[in-house]
Amino acid sequence: MSSAHEVAAVAQRIFVERGFDATSVDDVAAAAGISRRTFFRYFPTKADVLFVDSPREVERFRAGLAAGRTGESWRARVVRAVVEALEFPPEERSWAFHRAQVFFAVPAVQAHAVRVWAAWRQLAVEHARTVPHADPLFPLAVGHAVLAATLAAHEHWTRHPGEELGVLLARMLDLLLPPDGAAG
Amino acid sequence: MSSAHEVAAVAQRIFVERGFDATSVDDVAAAAGISRRTFFRYFPTKADVLFVDSPREVERFRAGLAAGRTGESWRARVVRAVVEALEFPPEERSWAFHRAQVFFAVPAVQAHAVRVWAAWRQLAVEHARTVPHADPLFPLAVGHAVLAATLAAHEHWTRHPGEELGVLLARMLDLLLPPDGAAG
């Protein structure tokens, strides 16, 4: 009764009930039946509880970028990779949604998300380097566009839970990814 | 000898010398000749020292957006407002550059910047709402594009100090701001 995921599940429930800031690590540890010290062995910081699945998502994003389809434009590939990486099975959707809610309700968590998602940016930058473009700033712009679109889509999602996250991600990326620029 | 700007100047010097994390608030307070408690009356958090001028920059951004020129496209207006807001007189350039360096060297500071720049995003979103566009996600996308471009330009700037921040901002915004979409 003490895998990282189980502790995270307990923690997230309390966060939603009582609020992130109003919940101390001791509270979570007590509720999960572990000691405070053990909590910090599972998660480097309190906010990291909300990002248990982050490594898996990053890996899916990386795999999605690598899995090219013939005739697929770089934009289409990035969009597909992001959407696939953030697709959740139905039973995880409410978890993902609660996580997004806490994101935008608690500035500290939102700030932490940026750190966690730096890996996304890096992968996107490396991918964009393979695309010929007139402006040398292009790869960095793609990296930040991926991050911004992910954040923006989640932000909109928290305010319109009925809409599909995947659709929102695709539309945001379509708005934010730089245009092609063989000559710029 | 204890205005907020004077304390900030002392703090920034120590941060650059010794590093942000390796410098405690007590160190800064002692160096500035004030007590720890007084420091926290000047600045809500340690990281806020780096953002003394933030309110002024936000105000300049707001004013820049409001000051429309006849025949100016919304994109041109946003670009001009951002560039003007982040233009520094020569004697402040090195301060701005050091601040940018600390940004990207210290995750905690980078995280804090996101919080501070939420005001920018909000202003940009409101401005974008006045622009007709087929996709209702457009205003939010503009807001995040402004933020992403600012971050990206600063990131590139820290690695290429010789280039002009204003030029980098304009180019990044050109890459990241969504295209027009009267029909989308």
Next chain:
DNA sequence: TTCCGTTGTGACACCCGGTGCCATAACGTG
């Protein structure tokens, strides 16, 4: 001058997130 209210400052205690260190319990292996 004295009295008084306001404001800025400092000192102290406290909470909480995070870490290093050490003791010990749990476990598989010989």
Next chain:
DNA sequence: CACGTTATGGCACCGGGTGTCACAACGGAA
């Protein structure tokens, strides 16, 4: 059973941040 490894817990500590109180500095009014 004895052993080494690993997971866990307890403890002390650091640093950021806050609430509370005491006191000094200052200016105005009598």
